[in-house]
Amino acid sequence: MHRVADRRIKIAAARADFLRFGHAETQSVPGVVAASWQRSFSAGVDASTSQAVFHNDLDLTGRLMRCSEPVIARLSGEMAEMPLSIVLTDYKARILSRSETDKTIGTLLDDVSLAPGFNYAEASVGTNGIGTVLESGQPLYIVGPEHFLEHLQPFACAGSPIRDPITGRVEGVLDISCLIEDASPLMHSLVRSAAHEIERNLLVDRSQRQQALFEEYVRVDSRNRGAVMAIGGTVVMGNAVAQSSFSPDEQWTIQEHARYLMISPGQPVDQIELSSGKVVHVRGKRVVVGPDVAGIVVVVEIVSEPAPVPVPASRLTLPPLRRHRLKKPIPADSSAILHDAESLLGKRASSGVVTALTAGAPLLVLGEAGGGKVSLLAELYRQIVPLGRSVVFGAEQLNQHGVHSAINNDLISALARPTLYIFRNIDRFTEAATAELEAFLVTREAGAGGLAVTVSQPDLQADLAAARPYTALLQHFTTSVTVAPLRHRQGDLPDIVTRVLARRAGLRPATVSAGAMRVISRYPWPGNIRQLEEALDTALLTRPVGAIQAEDLPAYCHGGAPRLLSAIEAGERDLIVGALHKADGNRMRAAESLGIARSSLYRKLKTFGITVTDS
Structure with missing residues (x-):
């Protein structure tokens, strides 16, 4: 014990000399540590003030996380009696996960930002059991004064690189950290053994999802002479026919629609029109690995192509004319949020409704609540039948008063004008209301509107x-x-926002700033257009004149929490968003104003899905 203490004293003295003079007698310092000190000094790391940098672009669902989770869980269980933390990082030293066996060690590590999202690269925080492992490419045991930063001195950490068994590339680092008084050299062997176990999992996995997707792609491609594409996660594959038959823009449209079909109910078969005018038939097969959908393989066949436009000979030498599409004026009462849709799914919904209403066919419109189904029907009917009108009956109204009563009260007016009857949310009808509506449908089939x-x-x-x-x-x-949810119609958002503001702002010339539009585009809008309207109403109240700014939008717009928050959590989220805005997005100042550790703030940002950028 005395020998260990004496050795640490000598290392601490050597470190002090190194920080003071830029060099020191290092016979008592391991060569790999001395070399790391020199690299840290050359990189400009300040031993007193440097701190880890936070990143939010992490792959938390990737293969490394998937293969490490069972190993870390087993290790945590076996070491439950020891106060330590198990950390997993990616190949850039960014912390992906942290699991601690003791609440106290977790709090202490929060204070030094050894927490998910923070970067422990040597160039940022100097010598440590993560960044130095990556620099040296070998397992290391870094204790107390061997750390370059002052605030890491109380800790001991053992880290080991995790290599891809096939490519040999370092995928990340597994690290075990604890206080010096709880440290043991056995940590070094323990972390190496666990890292090797993760590597074995990587070998077995070798991305079962990608392998399954690739195998299905090869199988389908061998049976088809046409265009075949495979889409899953970040993986996109296409055969030579797909590459030659479609432009990059067309390929992107097909890929995005394939992703939509992959997660939509029913068979992944569809026919779509591309921006070039080509009509293609898409037939897909989902690739399932365990409980998850790994991707989709689609066969794309061209159904028709646009007819070539003849160019008069007298104009062949003239420069091409740029055509500007004139948009229709926004109706004062609109409910017309989708009829000028830019997205493929938005255009499809409008086209389908127009076709059905023009033919007079009874129409079933599906889609998530708040997605603008009734608005779409009413506006398009007004365009098709200018003198007509739409009458909307809600489920609550008909369940309470009955279908016959509501419709009979309207029949006199219906005789004077063409009428579209819209029954909203029939999936919420009682059995009695359903029976009455069915009787009306029979009557309607005899010619009633x-x-x-x-x-x-x-x-x-x-x-x-x-x-x-x-x-x-x-x-x-x-x-x-089917009216697709707003999160699948991102291309429609600018037009939708413009229309909502035109209806909600009255005579005020309301607009949104680029920053506010970025926030709106990032949020998934689980409540669809109805929720967007509420958010813009709040923003208009917050900023009565001038362009709406990002901070004017409700706090929930700045994130996408994966679950419904409690009232206390929602209040905490709003306080954090407010503090971030007051600090101009500076997380360190926001944490100080809230009185919490910076790492605690970052963990809450992740929990609440808050994505405010730094200034």
Whole structure:
């Protein structure tokens, strides 16, 4: 014990000399540590003030995390009696996860930012059991004064690189950290053994998802002469036919639509029109590994191509003319949020509704609540039948007062003008209301006005299997249209925001800044257009004049928390967002104003999905 203490005293003295003079007698210092001190000094690391830098662009669902989780869980269980922390980083020394066996060690590590998201590269925080492992490419045991930074002196850490067994490339580092008084040289052997176990998992896994996707892609490609593409995560593959048949923009559109089909219910088969005018048939097969969908392989066939436009000979030498599409003026009362859609799915919904309404066919409109289904129907009907009107009946109204009563009260007016009856949320109808509506549908089939119904229940197949009351009405419909959720229609957002502001701001010329638009584009809008309207209403109240800024939007817009927050959590989230805005996005100042450790703030940012950028 005395020998260990004497050795640490000598290392501490050598470190003090090195920091003071830039060099020191290092016979008592391991060569790898001395070399690391020199690199840290050359990189400009300040032993007193340097701190880890935070990153939010981490791969938390990748292969390294997947293969490490069972090893870390086992290690945590076996070492439960020791106060230590197990840290996993990526190949850039950015911490992906931290698991501690004792709350106290977790708090102490928060104070030195050894927490998820922070970068422990040697160039940032000097000699340590993560960054120095990556620099040296070997397992290391760094104790107390061997650390370059002052605030890391109380800790001991053992780290080992994790290598891909096939390529030999370092994928990350496994690190075990604890206080010096709890340290043991056995930590070195323990972390090396665990790292090797993770490497074995990597060998077995070798990305089972990618392998399964690749195998399915090869299988489908061998059976088809046409265009074949595979899409999954960050992996995109396409055969020579796909590359030669479609431009990069067309390929991107097909890939994005394939991702939509991959997660949508029903068979992944569709026909879409590309921006070039080509109409393609997409037939896909989902690739499932365990409980997860790894990707989708699609066969793409060109159904039709746009006819070439003849160019008069007299104009062949003239420069091309740029055409500007004139948009229709925004209706004062609009509810017309989708009819000028830019996204493929938005255009498809509008086209499907127009076709059905023009033909007079009873129409079933599916989609998540708040997605603008009724608004779309009413606006497009007004365009098709300028003198017509739309009458909307809600589920609550009809469940309470009955279908016959509500409709009979409206029939006199209906005789004077063409009418589209819209029954909203028939999936919420009682059995009695459903029976009355079915009787009306029979009457309507004899010639009483246009009709459309909406369903906000996305899992129609489950409802059919459960024989919910409204499913008995589906026999009366020959046409259906799906209005995709707002998160799958990002291309429509600028137009939607403009339309919502035109309706909500009155005479005020309301606009949104580029920063606010970035926040709006990043948020997934689980409540769809209805939630967007509420958010913009809040912003208009916050900033009565001038362009809406990012900080004017509600706090939840600045993140995408993966679960519903409690009232206390929502209040905490709002305080954090407010502090960040007051600090101009500077996380360190925001943490100080909130009275919490910087690493604690970053953990809460991740928990609440807050994505405010630094100034």
